[in-house]
Amino acid sequence: MKNNSFFYFLTLNLLKEKRRYAGIVIISSLLIFLLSSVLFISSSIKQTLNYTLKAQPDFIVQNIKGGKVAPINSNMVNKILNIYGVEKVTKRVYGRYFFDDKYSTLIVGVDFLDEQSNKNLETLINSTDLKQFLSKEQMIIGQGVKNYLKTHYYNLEYNFLTPDGQMKNIKIFKTLSSKSAIISNDETIMPLKSAQKVLGLKENKITDIALNVPNDSEWQTVKAKLQSLNFNIRVISKKDMQKAYESLFNYKGGLFLVLFLIVIATFSLLLYLRYTLAASLERKEIAILRAVGWSIKDVLKLKFLENIFLVIFAFILGSSLAYIFVFVLNAPLLKNIFLGGSNLTNFAKFTPVVDYGVLSTIFIIFTVAFLSSVLIPVWKIAVTEPKEAL
Amino acid sequence: MNELFLNNYVIVYLFSETVLFLMALYAFFKDIVILKYWDFESFSARQLKLEKQGYLLSTIATFIFALKFILLIYFVYMIDSLSIIIPGAMCGAGVISANSYGMPLLFIKLTTIFTFLLFLTLNNLDLKAKNYPLLKLKSWVLLAALLLIFLESFFDLSYLFNIDLSVPVSCCSALFGNLEGANPLPFGLNIKNLLILYYTLYIASVLAILLENRFLTAFTLILFAIISYYAVVYFFGTYIYQLPTHKCPFCMMQKEYYYVGYLVWGSLFIGLFFGLIWVIIGFLKYKNKTAKQIAIASISLFVVLCSSYVLFYYLKNGVFL
Amino acid sequence: MHIKIALFKKGKTVIKEFLIYTIFIIILFTAVNLHYFFSKNSINRDSLTVAKVTKITEPSLSVGIFENRFLYLDKSFDNNVYPDMMSINKTGFVYEK
Numbered sequence: 001m002k003n004n005s006f007f008y009f010l011t012l013n014l015l016k017e018k019r020r021y022a023g024i025v026i027i028s029s030l031l032i033f034l035l036s037s038v039l040f041i042s043s044s045i046k047q048t049l050n051y052t053l054k055a056q057p058d059f060i061v062q063n064i065k066g067g068k069v070a071p072i073n074s075n076m077v078n079k080i081l082n083i084y085g086v087e088k089v090t091k092r093v094y095g096r097y098f099f100d101d102k103y104s105t106l107i108v109g110v111d112f113l114d115e116q117s118n119k120n121l122e123t124l125i126n127s128t129d130l131k132q133f134l135s136k137e138q139m140i141i142g143q144g145v146k147n148y149l150k151t152h153y154y155n156l157e158y159n160f161l162t163p164d165g166q167m168k169n170i171k172i173f174k175t176l177s178s179k180s181a182i183i184s185n186d187e188t189i190m191p192l193k194s195a196q197k198v199l200g201l202k203e204n205k206i207t208d209i210a211l212n213v214p215n216d217s218e219w220q221t222v223k224a225k226l227q228s229l230n231f232n233i234r235v236i237s238k239k240d241m242q243k244a245y246e247s248l249f250n251y252k253g254g255l256f257l258v259l260f261l262i263v264i265a266t267f268s269l270l271l272y273l274r275y276t277l278a279a280s281l282e283r284k285e286i287a288i289l290r291a292v293g294w295s296i297k298d299v300l301k302l303k304f305l306e307n308i309f310l311v312i313f314a315f316i317l318g319s320s321l322a323y324i325f326v327f328v329l330n331a332p333l334l335k336n337i338f339l340g341g342s343n344l345t346n347f348a349k350f351t352p353v354v355d356y357g358v359l360s361t362i363f364i365i366f367t368v369a370f371l372s373s374v375l376i377p378v379w380k381i382a383v384t385e386p387k388e389a390l
Numbered sequence: 391m392n393e394l395f396l397n398n399y400v401i402v403y404l405f406s407e408t409v410l411f412l413m414a415l416y417a418f419f420k421d422i423v424i425l426k427y428w429d430f431e432s433f434s435a436r437q438l439k440l441e442k443q444g445y446l447l448s449t450i451a452t453f454i455f456a457l458k459f460i461l462l463i464y465f466v467y468m469i470d471s472l473s474i475i476i477p478g479a480m481c482g483a484g485v486i487s488a489n490s491y492g493m494p495l496l497f498i499k500l501t502t503i504f505t506f507l508l509f510l511t512l513n514n515l516d517l518k519a520k521n522y523p524l525l526k527l528k529s530w531v532l533l534a535a536l537l538l539i540f541l542e543s544f545f546d547l548s549y550l551f552n553i554d555l556s557v558p559v560s561c562c563s564a565l566f567g568n569l570e571g572a573n574p575l576p577f578g579l580n581i582k583n584l585l586i587l588y589y590t591l592y593i594a595s596v597l598a599i600l601l602e603n604r605f606l607t608a609f610t611l612i613l614f615a616i617i618s619y620y621a622v623v624y625f626f627g628t629y630i631y632q633l634p635t636h637k638c639p640f641c642m643m644q645k646e647y648y649y650v651g652y653l654v655w656g657s658l659f660i661g662l663f664f665g666l667i668w669v670i671i672g673f674l675k676y677k678n679k680t681a682k683q684i685a686i687a688s689i690s691l692f693v694v695l696c697s698s699y700v701l702f703y704y705l706k707n708g709v710f711l
Numbered sequence: 712m713h714i715k716i717a718l719f720k721k722g723k724t725v726i727k728e729f730l731i732y733t734i735f736i737i738i739l740f741t742a743v744n745l746h747y748f749f750s751k752n753s754i755n756r757d758s759l760t761v762a763k764v765t766k767i768t769e770p771s772l773s774v775g776i777f778e779n780r781f782l783y784l785d786k787s788f789d790n791n792v793y794p795d796m797m798s799i800n801k802t803g804f805v806y807e808k
Binding site: 011014047048051054102110121142180183313323348351 | 752
């Protein structure tokens with residue numbers, strides 16, 4: 001039975017019942033498509049965030065008042081610099097600026113004169129432009145911000161309203177590419193001083209302080225020392241962030257998967273009924289095969305291979321279409337479930353990530369459900385006695 | 391309800407295990423009926439029905455075996471990926487030892503797969519002969535395999551429900567690494583003797599299989615498997631990681647080492663399983679050349695793979711670790 | 712009859728229609744793999760460049776005023792009755808706290 005005619009017969013059989021199997025394949029690939037799109041999106045975002053975590057400072061020091069983050073004095077930087085083993089202490093100034101009562105941007109102030117951030121800036125804008133950028137008070141905006149400003153006819157500049165009632169006019173220098181939009185979609189990067197003005201911070205106040213500790217065996221001690229600087233200090237380590245990112249979207253993916261199990265269960269039940277129904281139609285066919293000399297084992301093999309063909313076909317079709325949907329078309333509709341859609345339009349592009357874990361997850365969940373629901377009906381067909389059926 | 395149960399891998403794993411459990415339960419009752427009423431001499435309708443159900447059982451068993459095999463790999467992968475969520479764990483070793491159910495669970499999983507493999511081999515032999523000579527035996531084996539599945543399901547749930555995310559677990563260097571001078575090796579061996587024993591046992595088991603001495607094969611193979619475990623963890627593993635202090639059976643399954651751990655442990659267990667199956671079949675006066683060949687090929691692959699890591703390290707760096 | 716003849720006919724191996732489906736699947740699969748091979752990590756790098764300048768790595772969520780875009784910035788609008796329970800109707804739900 002291992003020769004070509006077995007295979008030939010198998011394919012012939014599949015194609016003969018094309019109409020019956022087409023329905024199963026379409027529904028199966030639709031289910032796989034849905035599940036894999038969701039899992040592809042979540043694994044892609046997770047991977048991007050883990051990758052950008054390289055830029056995350058080892059520690060962030062915040063000032064907490066009433067459970068909320070309050071501005072911190074910039075002279076704290078000097079205190080932190082006194083701790084041994086600490087380097088790259090940077091002031092971070094950021095906060096939300098509301099264009100109106102619904103739409104807002106994240107203002108990020110960067111000290112461009114700082115040697116280190118200057119170097120990083122060079123990779124963002126090429127060096128000839130850099131001089132021009134630093135000569136005036138200008139800002140770099142994300143794709144989402146640009147889109148909002150454009151629809152409100154601010155193509156070249158924007159007038160920020162500061163909390164103390166003044167106007168602050170800042171020119172738009174550049175728009176960040178939508179390739180980085182997963183991080184930068186709603187960001188507005190501007191000089192530190194301007195950001196302080198727009199956010200209403202006094203000159204010696206900043207949002208929080210970031211610092212690096214190159215020797216990771218010193219992290220515990222440094223963290224304790226930072227915490228002892230003041231009562232109301234909160235220290236966030238990179239590890240906290242890493243863990244948060246890991247379970248980031250796990251909830252949504254997980255919740256979706258749990259709901260999906262119900263769909264899969266219904267699908268299995270349908271399959272079971274369908275195959276039981278088909279059994280009565282196929283009895284004659286199988287009886288002929290048995291009469292010709294096939295054993296029960298051969299018939300079982302035939303039927304199982306048929307179903308395995310269907311599963312593999314549906315799996316490749318569904319997951320490939322999901323790949324195209326997510327990574328080529330950027331997952332319209334589904335994107336908003338993960339990135340939100342109640343603020344600026346998100347222009348994020350997903351980095352193609354094909355995680356073997358995710359793929360095997362989809363494959364296992366589907367194969368288990370599919371094959372286990374057809375197992376008993378298929379056996380029932382296979383053991384048909386030729387005498388009874390004919 | 392902890393965060394673990396919203397992890398994709400855990401959900402899918404539990405779902406698949408549940409489906410398999412239900413199938414096993416179904417098969418269990420059918421199997422008992424067969425064991426009780428089987429009578430090949432009879433021409434009753436019941437006997438005819440039982441013969442048909444025999445096919446159902448072997449189909450279910452094949453299905454369960456195939457999925458159990460995939461799920462074992464998936465389980466190890468899952469354990470590895472959970473190491474990020476569980477505090478303190480760096481690789482699967484920490485996660486699996488998060489509570490006392492972990493290690494037994496892994497052991498039960500391997501035993502289950504072995505029992506199913508044995509059943510499938512017996513089933514194959516049984517169906518080749520026309521008068522079902524092995525039916526009683528294979529049904530008992532299947533019963534044992536199904537009972538192992540029930541046990542496994544219990545351990546699965548106990549293991550996953552008892553992982554406490556707030557308590558840090560030990561990482562592999564604490565579990566296998568420096569034990570403050572204490573010798574972790576069995577029988578008071580040192581590394582040199584361990585390696586001598588490792589290669590001797592390898593040659594001994596291959597010879598025993600070739601000479602068709604079944605008692606000796608069983609003895610040497612089991613001993614070889616035990617010694618191999620220690621040899622991989624305490625000697626060959628350090629070459630895979632290229633770090634003399636890194637002693638861990640799980641880290642080699644990570645991406646950084648090209649998932650080589652799956653091949654290392656997989657070839658060892660496949661060799662062991664097929665070797666033992668060959669031994670058991672032999673006692674029933676059957677011959678199975680394929681099992682013999684797979685066993686030899688598989689443990690040879692294992693030995694060559696392990697040794698080549700050492701060899702390549704030496705050729706590259708000119709020193710041993 | 713049709714089936715029987717097919718079974719004993721030697722030499723013929725694959726039906727044309729089946730071949731078409733297989734080729735379609737293979738082309739789809741290869742196209743996806745090629746796209747993956749040439750475009751992986753290309754977008755990641757851009758995000759990293761921006762994150763290096765701003766030192767902020769939080770994802771840019773398009774959230775309403777009542778939700779927090781920032782992981783550790785504020786913790787308002789939690790459920791007072793069940794402080795441990797996560798609210799699931801907002802994007803901040805994706806964060807573990």
